[in-house]
Amino acid sequence: MKLLDISEVARRSGVKASALRYYEDKGLIASVGRRGIRRLFEPVVLQRLALIRLGQAGGFSLDELAAMLPPDDAPTIDRDALLAKADDLDQTIRRLSAMRDALRHAAACPAPSHFECATFQRYLKVAAKGGLPAAVPPLQA
Amino acid sequence: MKLLDISEVARRSGVKASALRYYEDKGLIASVGRRGIRRLFEPVVLQRLALIRLGQAGGFSLDELAAMLPPDDAPTIDRDALLAKADDLDQTIRRLSAMRDALRHAAACPAPSHFECATFQRYLKVAAKGGLPAAVPPLQA
DNA sequence: TCTTGACCTCAAGTTGACTTGAACTGGCAG
DNA sequence: CTGCCAGTTCAAGTCAACTTGAGGTCAAGA
Known part of the structure; x- marks a missing residue:
């Protein structure tokens, strides 16, 4: 599974790099490592981002989303x-x-x-x- | 038609006095005069506020609402x-x-x-x- | 008349969700 | 080896919609 750099994730998700960093900061998404200083993401982050966008559209705040989409996949939702x-x-x-x-x-x-x-x-x-x-x-x- | 002071409007509309002043500032509602230094509102402002609340719930911003609910009553809507x-x-x-x-x-x-x-x-x-x-x-x- | 307390104004603070800017880093093309 | 430039960090700025605070006003009751 090849890893994506932030601009690739931005391009494919429609979420700006600055927002992606912000999301990582908030614990909404995680990068899986760095190449040098640059973040690398697994492709699955795109699905997470889709869920996040959806959740936002549904009226969830980022904090709520962070709560219901724990770090691992398989949203162990309440x-x-x-x-x-x-x-x-x-x-x-x-x-x-x-x-x-x-x-x-x-x-x-x-x-x-x-x-x-x-x-x-x-x-x-x-x-x-x-x-x-x-x-x-x-x-x- | 008896006029309402701001606390009365706040009480009956559920909108805080500070928000009412803010709305007036924005041109969303209008007071019809003052008793001394205090604003007086016509009761019809309550309907306007109901519309505003509704509009907000429907996703309109205050600016949008100000645009579609001109000062006079009878919303001359586009x-x-x-x-x-x-x-x-x-x-x-x-x-x-x-x-x-x-x-x-x-x-x-x-x-x-x-x-x-x-x-x-x-x-x-x-x-x-x-x-x-x-x-x-x-x-x- | 004097005091009170609700109301006033204006500026600044708050929250959420980001964006922007300045200063720095480091893999890769030449 | 060297520069380039996308990417990085961190602090600060932005926007909407209000709220809060400080300091001032004034109609009404004692």
């Missing part, structure tokens, strides 16, 4: 935490769906103020339901 | 922007759904490494589809 996060996502999804519907409606509805539109209000109500539990962060392109 | 955001949300929702399914699966699956599990891989593939467009930020409780 099942309860996973299920809890899945439930969170359910909430979020329901809310975002209502948001989306509200947006589409707002784009089409002729009401002078959307606050006066029962349909809009109804979407908002659904969207706001449950006190707005957890959401997800804007991905830097 | 319909194309709304529809575009709705499409974004569709993407996000699809991705989050796959994430959630992957999480539930990971919590149940006995495979030694999830990378070796076809089901998990499949979810990830769906979740990653489309280059991860837009996501939503963690709500501060």
